[in-house]
Amino acid sequence: MTTLLIIAVLVLGFMVVLRLSRVAELTGALRGHREEVISEQDNRTSGRLMWAFGAIYLIWFIWLPLEYHEVFLPQAASTQGVWIDAMYTFNWWMLGIVFFGTNIALFYFAGRYYHRDNRRAFWYPHNNKLELLWTVVPSVVLVGVIIYGLSVWNKITAAPAPGTMEVEIYSKQFDWTFRYPGKDGKLGATDFRLINADNPLGIVTRNTITNRLAELHEEVDKATAERDALAEVLPEDIKKKKSEEIAHLNRLIERIMGLRTLMEQDVATNGDNSTYLHGADDKVTKEFHLPVNTDVELIIRSQDVIHSAYLPHMRAQMNAVPGMATRMHLVPTITTDSMRTITGNPDFEYILLCNKVCGVSHYNMQSPLTVETAGAFKVWTIMLTPFEKAGVPPVEASSGGEATLSDTVKTEIAGGAEAAAGTNNQSN
Ligand SMILES: [Cu+2]
Numbered sequence: 001m002t003t004l005l006i007i008a009v010l011v012l013g014f015m016v017v018l019r020l021s022r023v024a025e026l027t028g029a030l031r032g033h034r035e036e037v038i039s040e041q042d043n044r045t046s047g048r049l050m051w052a053f054g055a056i057y058l059i060w061f062i063w064l065p066l067e068y069h070e071v072f073l074p075q076a077a078s079t080q081g082v083w084i085d086a087m088y089t090f091n092w093w094m095l096g097i098v099f100f101g102t103n104i105a106l107f108y109f110a111g112r113y114y115h116r117d118n119r120r121a122f123w124y125p126h127n128n129k130l131e132l133l134w135t136v137v138p139s140v141v142l143v144g145v146i147i148y149g150l151s152v153w154n155k156i157t158a159a160p161a162p163g164t165m166e167v168e169i170y171s172k173q174f175d176w177t178f179r180y181p182g183k184d185g186k187l188g189a190t191d192f193r194l195i196n197a198d199n200p201l202g203i204v205t206r207n208t209i210t211n212r213l214a215e216l217h218e219e220v221d222k223a224t225a226e227r228d229a230l231a232e233v234l235p236e237d238i239k240k241k242k243s244e245e246i247a248h249l250n251r252l253i254e255r256i257m258g259l260r261t262l263m264e265q266d267v268a269t270n271g272d273n274s275t276y277l278h279g280a281d282d283k284v285t286k287e288f289h290l291p292v293n294t295d296v297e298l299i300i301r302s303q304d305v306i307h308s309a310y311l312p313h314m315r316a317q318m319n320a321v322p323g324m325a326t327r328m329h330l331v332p333t334i335t336t337d338s339m340r341t342i343t344g345n346p347d348f349e350y351i352l353l354c355n356k357v358c359g360v361s362h363y364n365m366q367s368p369l370t371v372e373t374a375g376a377f378k379v380w381t382i383m384l385t386p387f388e389k390a391g392v393p394p395v396e397a398s399s400g401g402e403a404t405l406s407d408t409v410k411t412e413i414a415g416g417a418e419a420a421a422g423t424n425n426q427s428n
């Protein structure tokens with residue numbers, strides 16, 4: 001009701017102003033005043049109003065951050081965040097100086113040099129020194145901004161020091177999965193062809209390869225049986241489609257056997273250092289923890305579309321791109337508990353957000369992050385179940401899949417190298 005009244009008052013007020021201006025126009029006309037002739041007094045008033053508006057406008061820009069700084073993010077919670085904030089502040093200073101300088105000049109000149117009948121404008125078309133000045137100074141400042149930005153970016157994406165702990169952030173529509181190294185301290189190789197219900201990240205081990213092959217052979221058998229049983233009744237195009245599906249599954253099987261060849265060769269060459277032997281003890285979890293004051297190398301991957309791993313309190317963000325692994329360093333410097341004290345919010349949680357519009361549930365693609373002491377983190381990781389114990393059932397010695405495999409050993413040998421070249425391994 002009050003809102004309605006306020007709106008009514010505003011509308012009526014507006015109509016009154018319109019009427020009054022019409023009255024002023026008419027009385028002017030009666031007095032013989034011509035509307036197109038603007039007096040010096042009018043121009044001076046406009047000039048003063050320009051100053052008043054300029055002052056309010058600039059004061060508003062100063063007031064905004066002072067009033068609302070509490071809704072800004074709290075202090076940066078990582079070493080990299082401090083670098084980013086310093087760069088951000090530097091950029092704001094540059095922008096602020098230019099913004100206030102140009103706007104003060106704009107409003108000052110507009111108010112100072114209003115039109116006077118007895119004065120002519122000074123014709124000043126060109127000045128080489130001025131041109132040089134306003135070309136060189138912004139160029140130098142911009143080069144400075146870019147060099148500063150690049151140096152910070154290079155520090156954030158620099159190659160990790162040997163022994164840096166790797167943590168994988170794996171994205172898919174619409175959630176996050178995390179992978180921590182097991183006892184060997186290293187993440188194992190992955191391949192998207194091995195992804196199934198038991199192996200959401202496609203970790204490569206002898207077991208996962210065997211299980212995935214068995215699963216695919218079962219699919220081939222089922223699809224073939226289905227197609228053949230209905231051979232009499234199915235239309236030609238559907239049968240063709242079914243055959244294409246079966247051919248696709250068979251190609252997938254060949255590629256995975258190529259991967260297995262590659263794995264065995266790598267194990268033969270590198271022994272225990274082979275990246276294919278590091279996956280079994282990896283720990284796959286839906287919870288995200290990081291130790292405080294420890295340099296962590298985040299490996300970021302995606303299963304489907306481009307996502308972006310964004311940790312606002314760490315001032316960290318990196319795209320998750322399907323088919324490749326992106327990475328960045330992070331040294332969290334404030335534990336979740338300390339941040340609760342700093343912000344005065346007992347429920348404070350760091351958050352990992354997806355920062356690329358990736359589909360219908362993008363808005364909900366998030367995960368809390370716990371930053372804790374190195375000791376607490378270690379205890380937490382030890383409590384996690386290693387991958388091979390967690391999801392993958394042990395392989396039976398004589399599974400149906402294995403039997404069929406021996407039939408295609410020739411293909412394996414012939415296609416191994418080619419298929420291996422086409423595999424998409426993200427090894428460390
Ligand atoms: Cu996403």
